[in-house]
Amino acid sequence: MTSSSSSSPQRHRRGGEKVKEERPRSFDSKAKHMCWTNAQIVPGRHPERWRKDAAGNIVCKRFFNCLGCLCFEYDHIIPYSKGGESVAENCQILQSRVNRFKSDKDGVDTTELKGYSCDIKFTDKELDIVEMAVYGDVIRPGNQCRCRTVAEMLGKHKSKDRMAACKLPQSGESS
Numbered sequence: 001m002t003s004s005s006s007s008s009p010q011r012h013r014r015g016g017e018k019v020k021e022e023r024p025r026s027f028d029s030k031a032k033h034m035c036w037t038n039a040q041i042v043p044g045r046h047p048e049r050w051r052k053d054a055a056g057n058i059v060c061k062r063f064f065n066c067l068g069c070l071c072f073e074y075d076h077i078i079p080y081s082k083g084g085e086s087v088a089e090n091c092q093i094l095q096s097r098v099n100r101f102k103s104d105k106d107g108v109d110t111t112e113l114k115g116y117s118c119d120i121k122f123t124d125k126e127l128d129i130v131e132m133a134v135y136g137d138v139i140r141p142g143n144q145c146r147c148r149t150v151a152e153m154l155g156k157h158k159s160k161d162r163m164a165a166c167k168l169p170q171s172g173e174s175s
Contacts, residue, residue, distance in 0.1 A: 023085065023086070024086045025080060025086060026086060027074050027086045027087075027088075027091055028086070030088070031074075031086065031087055031088040031091055032074055032091070034088035034091070035074055035088055035091035035092065035093060036051060036061065036093060038088070039051040039052060039053065039054075039092070039093045040052040040056075042058055044124070044140055044141060045058075045127070045140060046131075046139040046140070048061065049061055049062070049131060049135065049139070050127070050131075051072075051093060053072055053092070053093045053094045053095050053098065054075075054092045054093070054094055054098075054110065054113055055094065055095065055098050055110060055113035055114045055116070055117050056110070056114060056117075057069075057095040057098065057117050057118070058070065058122060058127070059071065059072035059093060059095055060072075060130065060131075060134065062134050062135070063134075065096070066096065067096050067097070068096075069095065069097070069118035069120045069122075070122070070130065071095065071096040072093045072094060072095055072096060072099075073093070073094060073096050073099045074091055074092075074093060075091070075092050075093070075094040075099045075102065076090055076091065077090050077091065077092050078090055078106060079103075079104040079105070079106055080104075081104045082104065082106055094113070095117055095118065097116060097117065097118055098113050098116045098117055101116035102116065128140070128143075128166075132166055137166070138166055144164075145164050145165060145166030145167075146161060146164075146165060146166065152165060
């Protein structure tokens with residue numbers, strides 16, 4: 001068999017006939033991991049849980065492929081429909097709403113992306129409540145806590161866990 005000079009993957013059928021393989025439409029797990037890692041860190045938040053998308057919106061890692069304001073999708077910077085490959089170098093995270101509006105547009109700048117963003121800005125306390133609901137604890141520098149069990153809340157059990165139980169959302173404290 002001879003090697004092809006084309007950069008597209010080739011496959012051979014039984015008769016030696018070459019058939020072009022489809023290029024992958026989705027990012028693989030390694031590309032997604034690199035994409036998340038390359039996204040901007042949210043100051044004061046756990047980087048494996050929270051990031052900022054290319055438009056500066058805060059997104060939560062657990063909210064992948066949903067449609068809320070903290071939800072995100074992996075986006076082809078150069079759209080797949082325009083030849084963009086599904087590799088880490090061509091990947092960015094975008095708030096789902098922003099990604100839907102960006103669609104297959106190429107060369108969209110940050111200002112335009114911000115125009116598609118949800119108008120909701122979350123406070124630290126609101127993000128703590130979301131993190132508590134989603135992960136069962138809050139991990140922030142200087143403010144780490146865990147969910148109380150129902151038995152703890154009812155005063156029937158005292159936890160041996162050294163991490164303090166969070167006061168959220170009952171706390172009247174503001175951040």
